[in-house]
Amino acid sequence: MSPKIRVAVAGASGVTGSSVVNALLATRERFEVTALVRPLSLGKQVFVEYAQRGVVVKAVELDGPAGAVAQILAGVDVVISCMTLLQMKEEMTLVTAAHEAGVSRYVPSFFGPVCPPRGVMLAREMKENILDHVKSLYLPYTIIDVGWWYQLSLPPLRSGKVRVKEEYSTTQIVGDGTNPWALVDNRDIGKYLARIIVDPETLNKQVFCYSEVWTQDDVYESWGVVTGESINRNPISKEEILQIISEGEADMAHGDLGSAAMLKLGMAQYKYLLGIRGDDTPEHAKYLGYLDAKELYPDIVASSFKNYMNDLFTGCIKAPYT
Numbered sequence: 435m436s437p438k439i440r441v442a443v444a445g446a447s448g449v450t451g452s453s454v455v456n457a458l459l460a461t462r463e464r465f466e467v468t469a470l471v472r473p474l475s476l477g478k479q480v481f482v483e484y485a486q487r488g489v490v491v492k493a494v495e496l497d498g499p500a501g502a503v504a505q506i507l508a509g510v511d512v513v514i515s516c517m518t519l520l521q522m523k524e525e526m527t528l529v530t531a532a533h534e535a536g537v538s539r540y541v542p543s544f545f546g547p548v549c550p551p552r553g554v555m556l557a558r559e560m561k562e563n564i565l566d567h568v569k570s571l572y573l574p575y576t577i578i579d580v581g582w583w584y585q586l587s588l589p590p591l592r593s594g595k596v597r598v599k600e601e602y603s604t605t606q607i608v609g610d611g612t613n614p615w616a617l618v619d620n621r622d623i624g625k626y627l628a629r630i631i632v633d634p635e636t637l638n639k640q641v642f643c644y645s646e647v648w649t650q651d652d653v654y655e656s657w658g659v660v661t662g663e664s665i666n667r668n669p670i671s672k673e674e675i676l677q678i679i680s681e682g683e684a685d686m687a688h689g690d691l692g693s694a695a696m697l698k699l700g701m702a703q704y705k706y707l708l709g710i711r712g713d714d715t716p717e718h719a720k721y722l723g724y725l726d727a728k729e730l731y732p733d734i735v736a737s738s739f740k741n742y743m744n745d746l747f748t749g750c751i752k753a754p755y756t
């Protein structure tokens with residue numbers, strides 16, 4: 435039997451990180467999984483459960499010197515970041531440390547919709563800055579983008595039976611609602627990633643792994659059918675989004691670099707990208723040079739959005755961040 439591939443995950447307790455850890459543990463004969471945890475979070479129940487399931491939990495201060503992090507990464511084959519852009523500095527340190535430790539593949543925290551590298555949205559540009567750092571070190575990498583989560587695509591119900599984290603979600607019909615965009619069940623991300631990180635064809639490449647393509651019109655109609663409720667379309671126009679984007683850019687230009695300002699600008703730019711520009715499609719992914727995970731791994735069955743709607747409505751699962 436070939437030796438296990440040693441994978442270290444930063445951000446393992448988060449939504450994307452949990453999807454990744456669960457998928458790696460599902461083929462535990464293949465992977466040895468280490469969670470890189472900031473000391474502050476070591477006591478969290480999720481890490482106790484991970485340890486019980488065979489994850490090696492290691493305390494790491496990513497805010498510290500890269501040399502110390504590199505020592506912790508000694509012997510690791512693949513490093514995956516599932517942190518957010520609020521941990522940009524920590525991720526830059528992780529990249530440097532992964533290089534120093536000689537890891538054979540680094541997966542930065544992209545996991546977003548399809549988007550050209552520069553000139554469309556700030557969050558993407560910040561992620562590209564991380565990739566620039568990766569490339570400046572000739573660190574082997576794979577970019578994984580996934581489309582927009584099912585979990586952030588449904589509006590709340592008037593009855594109150596389903597609540598969602600609205601500030602992170604596309605709970606308004608953007609423009610006329612007819613733009614198709616690629617969506618993913620975030621629980622599927624790990625399934626794809628577990629295949630991608632052992633595939634030599636994906637080294638130093640971008641891979642797009644989405645589940646289904648929907649328009650918001652169709653999403654809202656199906657959500658109405660599943661729930662039997664009339665759904666609030668709460669539309670937002672192109673002009674309104676552009677106004678929010680210019681306010682957000684002005685706030686940031688005046689030095690407001692806090693998470694609230696970033697969220698306001700970021701969500702408006704996501705809505706513009708998804709519903710107005712229409713970047714997030716498999717066709718645009720091909721144009722931008724992504725490999726398509728559906729073609730690479732046709733045996734992987736993506737979860738359907740209709741099933742997700744049913745499971746959410748019947749209470750089998752909860753909306754994320756709630």
Ligand SMILES: NC(=O)c1ccc[n+]([C@@H]2O[C@H](COP(=O)([O-])OP(=O)(O)OC[C@H]3O[C@@H](n4cnc5c(N)ncnc54)[C@H](OP(=O)(O)O)[C@@H]3O)[C@@H](O)[C@H]2O)c1
Binds near residue numbers: 472475478
């Ligand atoms: N495509 C989409 O629709 C979509 C939607 C949302 C997010 N995303 C992307 O997915 C990626 C992950 O986001 P997420 O929402 O899954 O993350 P999340 O749930 O917010 O989790 C963030 C993780 O980062 C860890 N963390 C925070 N501060 C840290 C520090 N100083 N040192 C080490 N770890 C730290 C947290 O760990 P502890 O707090 O336990 O320490 C947690 O595990 C991002 O790139 C984001 O842009 C995509």
